[in-house]
Amino acid sequence: MIADRKDDHVRLAAEQQRRSGAHNQFDDVSFVHHALAGIDRSDVSLATRFGGIAWPVPLFVNAMTGGSAKTGAVNRELAIAARETGVPIATGSMSAYFADPSVADTFAVMRRENPDGFVMANVNANASVENARRAVDLLQADALQIHVNAVQETVMPEGDRSFSGWAPRIGEIASGVDVPVIVKEVGFGLSRETVALLRDLGVRAADVAGRGGTDFARIENDRRLNDRSENGGPENGGRERADYSYLNGWGQSAAACLLDAAGVGVPMLASGGVRHPLDVARGLALGASAAGVSGRFLTTVLDGGAAALVARITAWLDQLAALMTALGARTPADLARCDVLVRGELRAFCADRGVD
Numbered sequence: 001m002i003a004d005r006k007d008d009h010v011r012l013a014a015e016q017q018r019r020s021g022a023h024n025q026f027d028d029v030s031f032v033h034h035a036l037a038g039i040d041r042s043d044v045s046l047a048t049r050f051g052g053i054a055w056p057v058p059l060f061v062n063a064m065t066g067g068s069a070k071t072g073a074v075n076r077e078l079a080i081a082a083r084e085t086g087v088p089i090a091t092g093s094m095s096a097y098f099a100d101p102s103v104a105d106t107f108a109v110m111r112r113e114n115p116d117g118f119v120m121a122n123v124n125a126n127a128s129v130e131n132a133r134r135a136v137d138l139l140q141a142d143a144l145q146i147h148v149n150a151v152q153e154t155v156m157p158e159g160d161r162s163f164s165g166w167a168p169r170i171g172e173i174a175s176g177v178d179v180p181v182i183v184k185e186v187g188f189g190l191s192r193e194t195v196a197l198l199r200d201l202g203v204r205a206a207d208v209a210g211r212g213g214t215d216f217a218r219i220e221n222d223r224r225l226n227d228r229s230e231n232g233g234p235e236n237g238g239r240e241r242a243d244y245s246y247l248n249g250w251g252q253s254a255a256a257c258l259l260d261a262a263g264v265g266v267p268m269l270a271s272g273g274v275r276h277p278l279d280v281a282r283g284l285a286l287g288a289s290a291a292g293v294s295g296r297f298l299t300t301v302l303d304g305g306a307a308a309l310v311a312r313i314t315a316w317l318d319q320l321a322a323l324m325t326a327l328g329a330r331t332p333a334d335l336a337r338c339d340v341l342v343r344g345e346l347r348a349f350c351a352d353r354g355v356d
């Protein structure tokens with residue numbers, strides 16, 4: 001059951017990625033061009049530090065999968081690409097491992113193929129402290145991601161309906177594991193208020209995982225509509241089939257979240273809808289310490305395996321360094337000092353939220 005769901009997520013996320021339109025709210029962010037701002041490429045370092053964590057590059061492969069034979073194979077390719085390029089990487093949710101330890105290797109492969117890399121385990125905000133520790137142990141993880149995904153759970157027929165325990169549990173896990181804890185959304189964004197709460201719970205960094213890329217409301221709606229046995233229609237006692245398609249597109253974009261939560265005092269990571277190196281630079285310019293990519297790298301690996309992803313990540317890092325050279329940013333943190341313009345819907349969001 002969980003294994004089927006994991007396979008569905010990969011298939012539907014890839015279909016969505018291939019269909020996705022070109023525009024998202026990163027396009028409302030542009031750098032002011034200063035023609036003489038450039039520096040030398042040799043002056044640029046991609047290394048980034050945040051919350052006591054040091055990464056060689058400000059780009060990471062964000063949480064996706066594991067828990068079935070097919071997704072274990074995907075994890076292996078992702079891990080090889082991370083090893084070859086040095087980018088940090090996260091596994092998908094490890095709930096499947098807690099439910100059935102026989103799938104352990106579909107996650108553990110990420111450490112086996114990438115023994116020296118920065119690897120993040122991933123659990124949901126219901127996980128016991130004991131299971132959070134098991135997840136970290138299985139991967140010898142360098143950090144633990146906790147995902148918060150109330151909208152996804154709501155659309156999932158088999159999803160959680162109790163969310164009040166999440167915040168206290170995040171605090172317990174943050175103080176109960178030996179590695180830094182990063183809390184992330186799954187594509188709906190984190191508000192300023194949420195990030196402030198995470199700060200008070202002892203979380204080391206907040207990964208906004210905003211709207212504009214993979215849309216888990218849409219994915220779960222597609223799964224619901226394909227599953228004739230769940231929730232409705234004549235086969236369910238004549239009750240109307242539950243349809244949450246009005247939630248497609250819910251949430252705040254990564255750019256909106258970064259602007260909203262700037263100044264809360266928690267290191268931020270930019271993810272959700274990152275399409276190319278310019279989006280990475282935009283995320284860093286809005287104050288993020290690094291940018292995470294899921295959907296865009298998933299299709300790369302499905303189409304061309306680890307080799308294609310190595311080529312893509314290498315090209316992205318090379319282009320990011322080139323953009324920083326032209327913009328006069330010696331480090332990722334320097335990008336946050338570049339002049340940027342905010343336009344369109346993103347500007348309206350900032351006005352509504354009182355962000356200057």
Ligand code: FNR
Binds near residue numbers: 009063184187213296
């Ligand atoms: C995800 N994502 C995710 N996140 C998480 O914390 N745990 C998980 O198990 C998963 N599973 C998952 C499966 C697949 C197939 C995809 C594509 C994504 C969410 C992911 O980490 C990220 O937050 C969103 O996908 C938004 O980023 P992109 O895809 O727009 O770059």
